[in-house]
Amino acid sequence: GAGVSQSPSNKVTEKGKDVELRCDPISGHTALYWYRQSLGQGLEFLIYFQGNSAPDKSGLPSDRFSAERTGGSVSTLTIQRTQQEDSAVYLCASSLFIRDEQYFGPGTRLTVT
Amino acid sequence: GDSVTQMEGPVTLSEEAFLTINCTYTATGYPSLFWYVQYPGEGLQLLLKATKADDKGSNKGFEATYRKETTSFHLEKGSVQVSDSAVYFCALSDPGANSKLTFGKGITLSVRP
Numbered sequence: 537g538a539g540v541s542q543s544p545s546n547k548v549t550e551k552g553k554d555v556e557l558r559c560d561p562i563s564g565h566t567a568l569y570w571y572r573q574s575l576g577q578g579l580e581f582l583i584y585f586q587g588n589s590a591p592d593k594s595g596l597p598s599d600r601f602s603a604e605r606t607g608g609s610v611s612t613l614t615i616q617r618t619q620q621e622d623s624a625v626y627l628c629a630s631s632l633f634i635r636d637e638q639y640f641g642p643g644t645r646l647t648v649t
Numbered sequence: 650g651d652s653v654t655q656m657e658g659p660v661t662l663s664e665e666a667f668l669t670i671n672c673t674y675t676a677t678g679y680p681s682l683f684w685y686v687q688y689p690g691e692g693l694q695l696l697l698k699a700t701k702a703d704d705k706g707s708n709k710g711f712e713a714t715y716r717k718e719t720t721s722f723h724l725e726k727g728s729v730q731v732s733d734s735a736v737y738f739c740a741l742s743d744p745g746a747n748s749k750l751t752f753g754k755g756i757t758l759s760v761r762p
Contacts (some may be wrong), residue, residue, distance in 0.1 A: 569750070571750070576711070578752060578753070578755065579738065581751070582666035582747040584749055585749045592749070595749070606719055608747060627692075627693065629693075630752075631748075634748045635681070636746050637695055637698070638695075638748075638750060639695075640692050640694070641692060642691075642692045
């Protein structure tokens with residue numbers, strides 16, 4: 537079946553612009569995670585959604601970052617007023633339930649110039 | 650907080666050599682442990698996992714044993730192949746923290762013919 541998909545695959549933006557990154561999880565998966573992979577910080581957790589519960593935003597690096605998950609399915613990660621240090625690969629993962637294996641999407645490579 | 654420490658890389662081996670990649674962890678709860686692999690140009694894939702002490706995860710000839718007494722989860726393979734060239738990440742998932750993954754920095758393995 538279809539895996540986790542993310543769009544766009546690559547995004548180049550100018551410093552100060554806003555960007556939106558999209559994640560389509562595996563159908564029926566209740567848990568959705570966003571991670572960031574950068575040279576300096578490695579792989580780090582950003583935010584977690586589970587069903588209709590309040591999201592765990594403890595990994596968001598600043599208030600310029602926000603995310604939503606509509607209808608328990610598609611998620612959008614928004615970065616406002618992008619900075620060069622936001623350049624990274626943004627990964628989305630989903631799992632059937634909490635504690636199950638997480639399946640990762642191919643990522644969105646964000647470059648801030 | 651939770652953390653994962655991997656040995657420094659990169660690692661270069663000849664085909665059929667024995668592989669060990671060290672991984673140790675600290676966690677406040679009782680975590681599950683994972684090895685993820687990222688092949689060139691591909692997304693993160695789960696390689697193997699272990700959910701409790703003394704469990705051995707295995708897949709594609711790779712093995713790792715959950716050692717609670719030494720807080721370790723070292724990855725081993727008896728005979729590596731060129732196709733094993735990839736980046737390997739050790740990770741833990743704390744069920745008390747929404748099962749978000751905490752990753753090590755990753756290590757690049759190159760296997761030469």
